[in-house]
Amino acid sequence: MVFRRKFLLVPLSFIVLLISIETIHGSEREEIKIKSIEAETISNDKDGNLILAGNVIINTNLLSFSSSSALLNESEGLLELVGDVEVISDNFQVNSSEMKANLNLQTFLANSTEIYDENSNFGSTEEFVIRTSGDVELINTSVTSCSKEDPAWTISTKSITYLDGPKNVVIRGIKLKLKKIPIFYFPYVRTALSNESMSGFLTPGLNQTRNGVDISMPYYFNLAENYDLVLTPRHISSRGSGLASNFRYLNTKFTGEINVSGLSGDKRYKKETGIDDSRWNASWQNKTVLSKNLYSNIDFQSASDEYFFRDIGNDQFGETRTSYLPRKFSLTWKNPFLKINLGISRYQILNPFSFEEYKSKPNLTIQTYVSRKDLSFSIFANKSKFELDRINPLRSSYEEVDRLFLSPRLTFRKNLPSSTFLFSTGATYIKHNFDSLQESKSSPWVEMKYSVFLDKVNNIQVSSLIPVIKYVFVEDNYKNQTNLIDSRIISLDYSTIFQRGRFVGLDRFSENNKIIVGLERVSSSLDKDSFNSVSLGKAFYLKDRTYYEDSSIIRNSSPLVAEFKTKIRGNIWSKSLVEWDNESKKLNLASFGFSYQKNDHKRIEFRSIYRRQDPNKAYIPWIDKDMKTNHSELVTQWPLSKSINVFARWQKDHESNKSNDILFGFEYSNCCLKWGLMNRKWIEEDYFSWKNNYTSSFQALSEGLDPSIERSRTYVFFELKNIGRFGKEISKALSSTKLE
Structure with missing residues (x-):
């Protein structure tokens, strides 16, 4: 409460x-x-x-x-x-x-x-x-x-x-x-x-949590007009006592916030791990304006152990998952034409099943942009050094990597009465120093894009037909591009299919000689809050290339991408995406979302995603990484009467035929109080399960350990309106980020 x-x-x-x-x-x-x-x-x-x-x-x-x-x-x-x-x-x-x-x-x-x-x-x-x-x-x-x-x-x-x-x-x-x-x-x-x-x-x-009763008594210190402090003694019945503090400060030059919280000892954690020590979490966010063009940012977060947020930082439903804590510093100078950034980024890994996270030593980024009329010129340059704390034994990785990335770009854009023409050319240069090994590669590229806007307007509706054609040429004679730091293959949709390559990040680019064709139809109603769009896109390769999911497949075109979006009267919408591979006659990717929301108490939401194969499975240590992804989720909240609401959430993994999360309940409300009952059964990861039989969490996953654990709990919530509540708000209980 x-x-x-x-x-x-x-x-x-x-x-x-x-x-x-x-x-x-x-x-x-x-x-x-x-x-x-x-x-x-x-x-x-x-x-x-x-x-x-x-x-x-x-x-x-x-x-x-x-x-x-x-x-x-x-x-x-x-x-x-x-x-x-x-x-x-x-x-x-x-x-x-x-x-x-x-x-x-x-x-x-x-x-x-x-x-x-x-x-x-x-x-x-x-x-x-x-x-x-x-x-x-x-x-x-x-x-x-x-x-x-x-x-x-x-x-x-x-x-x-x-x-x-x-x-x-x-x-x-x-x-x-x-x-x-x-x-x-x-x-x-x-x-x-x-x-x-x-x-x-x-x-x-006074909170009801899975750790028992959680009591806190904050005291506010108004130290000055521009800084203050809150100290909060805290006691958790099954764990112990501790203190939290929040210090805020503000100045013409800088602003920030420092948070520290922890327990002097944790009885439950000692029983699980045998470790009898204080547990804490600290964070510092700061922004300093050194001059009109120069400023710095600090985002530092740290915790005593990787299970702190699982035990103390999460809420009563076990929803909160914090896999890493950032430790970043940046110093930036910029004007309208030039931006220079010096930065450092490291991460504290809290999820024992997360691997191959590089930490960055000082890295320098320079960006410049100038334009005149229809012509523009830009340069992006980055010099970085990375270190790897934990090496993935299934992939070749280096403990230290130096990387230089340079990409100049020249663009000509011409806006015509009912069309747009875009021409861009440039080059990409990447140099890596892997421990004692040095590799470099460079590639010129050219892009041309032409879009036509065919608009039709009447008294109640506006509709547009937008055909697009784009040519992309990327020369790349270097084929060994396996040692990646921050490059990943991105999923195809109507936007990404027009990109120069399939990779995001600065480590990898792929040879391309292709024509991309797209067609988009958009219509909207003037007198109603309604909208419809259909988009189709496909790339045709002028030079045959291997399929990224299977190197034995040679193909001359990309999968077909189709997107559909609909909005009716402001409270009904749907969105779907399909990626169809004509070579294998199979569906690579499909997603669908539907929502109806009349008000805060009346809504239905459905989300579903299917993926035949994860394009970045090389980074996944799980033994079932080759399995399809096939998940769906249904969320509903509906009033049975003026005073009674029912609500439910259901998440299903169709490949394993398991329900990952089932939640349902009811709420009664009148003028001055609310109360209700909720039951939840769900599956989450057990961070301790691998320690008894394996030397590392990576070995456990690669040898087939399933760290999933089933949990079930019944909750009672009670609220005196305008005062406080015991339990969780329905809107937060129903919220989900798994499929969003």
């Missing part, structure tokens, strides 16, 4: 509503002017006061007053209301038995007051005072978002005092009750009501 800042904001919101009409802001306040007076009888006393009786209604420019009777001195602005008093503004309504007000000074005194806001929140206070100084005091106050007659929960306070000078609120004697049972008490809170910060306790946290 997390009692967020809303715990304090619920009682404070009523004060905010009263002062938001600018009745107590000194020089900024708007004068209250009486516009009309109505009553069954109106008379005067000897002092000139108006005596109003029977259905009294007094309308002003800011407020509307009504009561059974009233006494008004217009010259002095004194107003006394008695019997069924009601004060109404655009945002709130106040009911009381009697009220005294000075309209000129804008001060109010009321007893036995009930307050309603525009969000159906209800509050009551025995005494409500707004003084001339602008201070506000509420005595014996209670608030709720439930019904007045039978509230499921209430927050009561002994006193709430708003201090106008420092814009602070002091709250004493805070109690949270479920029905009539007190479940939480806090004696004293002082907090800032405006944007001004002040030191003090923040909202405490």
